[in-house]
Amino acid sequence: MTDPAIRMLREVTTARRTLALAVLAGAAAIGCGIGLFATAGWLIARAAEHPSILALSVAVVAVRGFGIGRGVFRYADRLLSHDAALRALTGLRPRVYRRLERLAPAGLFEFRSGDLLARLVGDVEAVQDLVIRGVTPPLIAAFVGAGTTGFVLVLFAPAAGVLALGLLAAGLVLPWATARLARRSGPAYAESRAAFSVEVAGVLDGAAELLAYGADARAMSKLAAVDRRQADLARTDAWVAGAGAGFALLASGGTVWLVLLLAVRATAAGQLDRVPLAVVVLTALAAFEAVAPLPVAAAQLAAVRRSAARLFGVMDAPEPVQEPESPQPIRPGSHTLRLRGVGVRYAPDAPWALDGIDLDLPPGCRVGVVGPSGSGKSTLVSVLLRFTDVDRGEVLLGGTRLADHDSDDVRRYISGCPQDPHVFASTLRENLRLARPDADDDQLDRAAADAGLLDWVRSLPKGWATRVGSRGARMSGGERQRLALARALLADPPILVLDEPTAHLDEDARAAVTASLLRATRGRSTVLITHDLAALAEVDEILVLDAGRIVQRGTHQALFARPGSYRQMCDFDRVGV
Template identity: 35%
Template sequence: MTDLLRLLKLFTPYRRWMLGGIALGSVVILANVALLALSGWFIASMALAGLGLQTIAYFAPAALIRGLAILRTGARYGERLVTHEATLRCLAELRVWFYERLEPLGPAAMDTWRGGDLLSRIRADIDSLDNLYLRIVAPVTNALLCGIVIVAGLAWFDTRIALLDLAALMLAGAVLPLLALKLGDAAGRGLTEARAALDGAATDTVRGLGELAVLGAVTRQRERVAGLAERLIRHQRRQMWVGAIGRALSGLTANLALWGTLILVIPRVAAGDMPGPQLAMLALGVLASFEAVAALPTAFAAFGETAAAARRLVEIADATPVVTAPDPAAARTPARFDIAFDDVSMRYRDEADWALAGFSLTLEAGEAVGLVGDSGAGKSTILALIQRFREFQAGEITIGGVSVRDIDDATLRQTISVVAQRTHLFNASIRDNLLLAKPDASDDEVREALRLAGLEEEIAHFPDGLDTLVGEVGTRLSGGQARRVAIARAFLRDARILLLDEPTEGLDADSEARVLEALGNLMQGKTTLLVSHRPRALAFVGRVMRVSKSDLVTAGS
């Protein structure tokens, strides 16, 4: 409940929409109860009038019935429109809130969660929270408001019937939902966990389908996914059963209340203490009053799912970023672009071995240095530290004499460009992927960056040119083309520090030559750190340093 209340506070800017939806929902319920009760009275009165047993003023009740029908229809349309608008606005606010808390965690703190699990939290868990307003807050509030009005209206005619209806509404609107909450809690939580596991497995399957096919493991993976899907269905089935039983018991309670009303009213009508048409009015009014609580058992059956989803979102929102941003008032901007690592040590977890121990290195502004070493020696860690993707536990890293811990993120991103072995290209056009580096770049600037990266002629021969879609993670481009798109981004950014992480790894000789030619242009005048074991790439730097867990040895210049 604490997590749900915390998330509910995020919806405060949309309280008017939420209250408007609740008000319209109450109008719908009360109009429906009044319509059914008045219709019962009117039909019974017309029947008696037809037998000559009484007279009736026809036009007033007939007009009122038509008015209630129109009011119910209009209010129902408005209620659906407003409540869904409120829900969608609230979910949009929740997504922004979640992303704002997720972004500072990346990439270091996000290692805790699988990509598929994060996707499940962003999509399925946030979507599950539409229950919070649409199926819990609004129905419960409507039930309270309408229950009070209906019971007060019944008490005007017969206190005993009002008390009977109150007891039945309490049973159907409080006892049964709480029972559904208890019975459905485990299923709801299990449903959220099963959905997350299935989303993660499905994501892994799609991403690794090639490897699964090569290893002959597609069938095993399919069986695993099918097992997770069956687990999800079991929890869904149990939740649906709880909701169905709750609805059935609510309907039974409504019919018992109807019979109780008849038992109380018939003797009064027989004794002449109450007009006959009021029998139909009270009986149908009591039956219709259960519309106010009809949705609650199903809603509370799904409460466990909603609570589990909220807890999973808050878990990430409350996670502590591994790297903390500097105080804006204390942030500094480097005036030079030399880099210094002074006795830097870093490990990924407190109990883990050192990934980097006592590392020192100085690069003058405009100097290019290559880093070589065995796998796991800490070369990529060095690049991650200067980008503030990871936190170091000892030593100091400075740019132009300013600690990287004192440089705000926006300044650091403008200072550094990166070309890595794995360049992520979004499933968008070549132009859109390049404009990530400089959103206000003109087409001429984009083409110049492509020319410097050695891609202009190749893209000019594409049917759609700059508007060519690169496909998921750039699958419509060759490895060398994708790498040169990253280089073109770096040209557009024109940052003074350049980090190159295995930029030619996995390329054939021809693609490597093209990429290196583009990198040679890019490195001119920039302070450059190159991680590579390819001799053709290392030929572009002034000196090479070997990184080792035990010591550092200058390999040559």
């Protein structure tokens, strides 16, 4: 398998021209720095010989030129390399999001939510480091190192050998060593950072439970342990980075001393003038600027590699739904939804969550689905909303297989509220408009009224503009449920699917919402999953599911009239005809 860092590099270096320009600008900036030192050395040594001022004037101008050029090129380098990195990010981030959208919700179970957040925020940003630190600096160092060594070679060959060795030690050996040391701590650090965000998200989400059961102290000490481990790893990282910087200084200092020693001896022996001596020594000193960023960059690359591997974990995760090669549009109009022998299981060796399901839903008909929990009701919803592909049988919409349509098109036609609907940390208005972004307040009011939510919204001082907190923390379970129902009614799809829309309501509220629900769905194709048997008296057909199979089907009257699981449920619920 390709190294994740290299694969990521290939994916993100889209702005090749900008990167090449950044390398040129960076090399020019460091080149100017070296030129500045070399000219300054020449100027000082030459001035000591008291020549006419004219002999120095070119060098004086050159010093100014190098000084200004250094700043300008450095600026250009930063601008271009960050531009390339940010462009890489703007390319990558939407791809990761699109990928997540394709995976959601059925393919996301293995990526826990806090971890997912870390992936998105931290890992995508780490890619920026890869471009800024991993691509341009090594190339700049290679250019500048070769150029400077060549320049010194012309002036004084023995010094060129020493400089080459010094640069190789600081630019190749040292980064390699720090990368090796960081290879162990780097992944562990990325891992522990992810573990930390999972823990924090868990503690925040579950704060009420933790406090209720007195488990908060335990959770906090677990969090503290993860935090301590992260701090330890950060310390190791810092230590490696610090040692790397120290050794880099040692390499440059040692090289300069050695060059100076050789040059002084050569000057004493009459083999080298005093002016080139100064130039050679100062050039050698300045050359190390090019390799200085490499050890830290190498250490960071280990972490970047890990981030890249985790991002590819998301990007390569198998899609829960196979999109058709050439999706067919859904023809406008009312279509019959038909299920034939549908079977679904969540793993090849898992039991069938749905087994041999047949269902006809002609336009305007309502079908109710009941069954104990775990009987496959929500799996049926997943199939209808194309969150999951069927493993056996087929689902047909107006004669065309559901699998031949783009799943987004399907969800415009068949839609509704899932079990455990999500409420976003936004206003009530935005939460409801999610279902139809162009809806005006009148339409919101009507959907809310049908869902029995309007009186509550009107009672709030800020009304629709009320912010509901993270996951709708400031709403009761019933209010969240009604919001979800209002969303489904506002979306107004040709086929409406409702998964236990009255689950968290108390008895009075349930009766009220059920009544308005039945009113709102009259004459509209609806699949209604419910425990509320009173709601089923009006639907056209009831399916009773058990362990993924249909064990009974018929109208409420027909099913109630004969013994069986439906009758038992009704007796249990004391529902009469």
